[in-house]
Amino acid sequence: MDIESWRKKIDAIDLQIVALLSDRAVAAQAIGKLKQATDLPVYEPNRERVIFEKVRAANKGPLPDIELVHIYERIIDVMRALQSDELASQRSASAKGKDARTGETGKQS
Numbered sequence: 001m002d003i004e005s006w007r008k009k010i011d012a013i014d015l016q017i018v019a020l021l022s023d024r025a026v027a028a029q030a031i032g033k034l035k036q037a038t039d040l041p042v043y044e045p046n047r048e049r050v051i052f053e054k055v056r057a058a059n060k061g062p063l064p065d066i067e068l069v070h071i072y073e074r075i076i077d078v079m080r081a082l083q084s085d086e087l088a089s090q091r092s093a094s095a096k097g098k099d100a101r102t103g104e105t106g107k108q109s
């Protein structure tokens, strides 16, 4: 294959990666909401260790394990921030009596 063909392949793969990362973010957000309801912490280091192990075990190359784990560390950082933002916005909305998603007060006018 020539460079253009490989680049088209990368573009198609990137679309899949973005869709999968979005799905992962939706799952992390859902977990964040459940954590808020049960007062569990956002950061769960044991769970993260399990994920890094699974990623290493699934790796067939050519990326070295350490690089793949670095990518995952970054992904998980972002997922944690998403959960924290979600929690922060829910807390501030509930303090103001507003719906966290829509910002509506729920009062009839």
Ligand SMILES: C=C(O[C@@H]1C=C(C(=O)O)C=C[C@H]1O)C(=O)O
Pocket (backbone or CB within 6 Å): 027, 028, 031, 042, 043, 044, 045, 047, 048, 051, 075, 076, 079, 080, 083
């Ligand atoms: C999604 C969770 O919250 C955090 C984010 C994780 C992730 O993105 O995989 C894993 C553990 C937690 O630090 C979870 O607890 O499962």
